[in-house]
Amino acid sequence: MVREVAVSQFRIEKRRTDGLVKLSSGASIKGCFFIAGNSARHDGPERVWDLLNSEDGFFPFEVHDSAGARTVLFNRDHVVTVVLSDNEASRDSGYTVATRRAVSMRLSTGEQITGAVCVYRPEGRDRLSDWARESDLFHYVESGDDQTIIVNSAHIVEISEGTT
Numbered sequence: 001m002v003r004e005v006a007v008s009q010f011r012i013e014k015r016r017t018d019g020l021v022k023l024s025s026g027a028s029i030k031g032c033f034f035i036a037g038n039s040a041r042h043d044g045p046e047r048v049w050d051l052l053n054s055e056d057g058f059f060p061f062e063v064h065d066s067a068g069a070r071t072v073l074f075n076r077d078h079v080v081t082v083v084l085s086d087n088e089a090s091r092d093s094g095y096t097v098a099t100r101r102a103v104s105m106r107l108s109t110g111e112q113i114t115g116a117v118c119v120y121r122p123e124g125r126d127r128l129s130d131w132a133r134e135s136d137l138f139h140y141v142e143s144g145d146d147q148t149i150i151v152n153s154a155h156i157v158e159i160s161e162g163t164t
Contacts, residue, residue: 013037017048020083021061021074024155026109031069032062047088049150052076052138076137080109082150089118089140089148099126103141105151105159113149114162115141128161 016032023029036046051059058073089095098118105113117140119126131139132153141149 015045016062018085019048021079022081022083022109022111023074024078024080024108029061029063029065031064034060034062044091047091048082048084049088049138049140052079052082052150052152053136076152077154079152080107080155081111081113081152082138084148084150087142087148088150089142092118092120094118094120099123101128101131102162103128103159104162105141106157107151108155108157113141113143113151115143115149117141128159132156132159 014034014036017035019031019033021029021031033048033051035048035051056076058075060071061074062069062071092098095118098120100116100118102116103114107113117128117131119128119131121130137154138150138152141151143149
C-alpha cells in the first residue's frame with residue numbers, strides 16, 4: 001500500500017546557497033543558507049541579503065563540518081560578515097547605474113575589508129555617508145575577486161573612502 005503524505009499549504013520550497021558566516025565570537029562556519037524561490041522585497045528569487053535584512057533574531061543555516069551536515073539557528077546580531085562565492089549584489093535592479101565607492105572598513109573583530117559599495121541615491125546624495133545611513137542592517141561590499149561580502153553595519157567600527 002502506498003501512503004501519500006499531505007503537503008502543507010504553508011510549505012515554501014527553498015534552495016540552498018553556499019556561504020561562509022563569520023561570527024562575533026571569531027568563528028567562521030561554512031554551510032548553506034535556505035533561500036526562497038521568490039522574494040517579498042523585489043522581483044525574482046530571494047537572496048541571502050534579503051534573508052538577513054528580512055527580520056530580527058535567528059535564521060536557519062546548514063553547517064558543513066567534520067561531523068557532517070546539520071541545521072543550526074544563528075542570531076543575526078552576532079553575524080559580522082557573510083562571504084558568498086557569487087556576485088549577488090549585481091542582481092540589484094539599479095546596479096549598473098549606481099554610484100560605486102571604493103571603501104576600506106575596519107570591523108569590530110579587527111578585520112579590515114577593502115572593496116566597493118554601490119550607492120543607490122540621486123547625484124549629490126550619493127556619498128559614502130549616505131550609504132552608511134541606509135536603514136538596512138546588512139550591506140553588500142564587493143571584493144576584487146568577484147566575491148560578495150555582506151557586512152553587518154553594527155560591526156563596522158570605521159569606514160573610509162579609498163582605492164581598491
